Amino acid sequence: MVFSFKELNKIHENTVMLPPLTLAIEKRDIVAVQSENEYIQRLFDLLNYPKQIKNNTITFPEGGLKKVYLFQRDDGLYKRLTVMQTLKFWCRLYEQEPDLDIILNLCELHACVLKKTKHLTPSEHCRLLFASALIQKADVYIFEDPSLMLDLQSKQILHNLLLHLARNDGAVLIFTTTVEEAIRLGQKVYRYTERGIQEIEQDLEKEESLEEKLSQDFSRMQVQLNKVSAKVEDKIILFNPMEIDYIEARDGQTYLFVNNEEFASSSTIKSLEERLQSLGFFRCHRSYLVNLQRVREIIIWSKNSYSLSLDDSKSTIPLSKGNYSKLKELIHV
Missing domain, CATH: 2.40.50.1020 (LytTr DNA-binding domain)
Structure with missing residues (x-):
């Protein structure tokens, strides 16, 4: 187990803001969780401010929160920097020396490498943010609705990125608001609601009840x-x-x-x-x-x-x- 939640929840003035969440993620896992946007936002609020997290409700990888990468769609970029300047800035920030050509190819950013970030399309902006996951070395990668409003090209890039992270021993956790995207992106798929978290079966149809069979016979x-x-x-x-x-x-x-x-x-x-x-x-x-x-x-x-x-x-x-x-x-x- 690389990362886990154990009965993580949040209650404010007797109102359940975040239902109990228990989930374990292993190395090379790609786990997708479908949930309401409000629950996803509250969970990321906790992850951004770890002092609010109760003891023993989250197990971090060795190295702590520094080894957890958080992708959030509202993450900002320096508008005056070009794509290449942004990538080099991240390399200095995280003290990494990756092959930027590989990153540009994987995220398909070559065509806009000299474009300032303020002129990027929404999909190009998102793909540049994806590139930060390849620079910031982490054990766990947690994504907030990464495919929201992406074009098909960028969805394919995201899919390849997640596979790349998992193949390189990363544990990937995706939170999304749609079941379809959870099924498409995740190798293991869950639904997180006010009742807690449940795995979505993707194989055999459940046996129908006697009542359903009698109803079908009658029809x-x-x-x-x-x-x-x-x-x-x-x-x-x-x-x-x-x-x-x-x-x-x-x-x-x-x-x-x-x-x-x-x-x-x-x-x-x-x-x-x-x-x-x-x-x-x-x-x-x-x-x-x-x-x-x-x-x-x-x-x-x-x-x-x-x-x-x-x-x-x-x-x-x-x-x-x-x-x-x-x-x-x-x-x-």
Whole structure:
């Protein structure tokens, strides 16, 4: 174990600000945790001001907090410095002499090496911050929502960066607000809520309850309807399947995504898969069912990490390694 949280929490005036967090990270791990933004912010506030942390709730690597790298999106840059000047400044600050060519290649910064940081695009700004992780030698790397609002090129760079850090004996911990990004980036994936932290299973579907099976048997005896129902307050909405972009199972509930809005459904994702498979829906991941008519491209991050980009160009959903092979057969690639 390189780094761990043990019942780390924060209570203010009888209000739970940070639920108990217990998590251990080993060398070469890439662990992703999905949580609400407010919890992520409060956790990083504690890490930035370690005097607030209770004794024995965090185990640091040998060398203490100095061996922990924190990536935060609001980290500032000296606006008058160029990209190269910034990298050299960090080298002096951390007393390191890395090969800057390797860093520029890995973060794809060669094209803007002479550009002042105040003129960088948001993605270039973020990629420059990524470069600091390659200069500051650490045992543990903790990232705050690093893929937020990144373009696809920068997401691929981030993915390669995390693999590079892990291959070089780093322990990587990512906090993100979306399940899709947690699944895409992490080798181990957790969800952190007011109930604490729970691992997200990524393999076999859980056995369905007897009640669910009886419900499915009963529904098969009914007249088959193409409409998919969802409940909003006291109303039941019926969607044409072709209106649905994708379906996600989350926290024991199923959600339909239509035009960037989500609607809770009383059906299980398994039963919806059986109903909608013949209409062009594909189980791309344990927790996701996608309308293939909405898929624009298959994104290959690495030989073990894939995503599907949808027509609206804003939505990406995970594609598991096993289902990537099935999808290739289905679309004759």
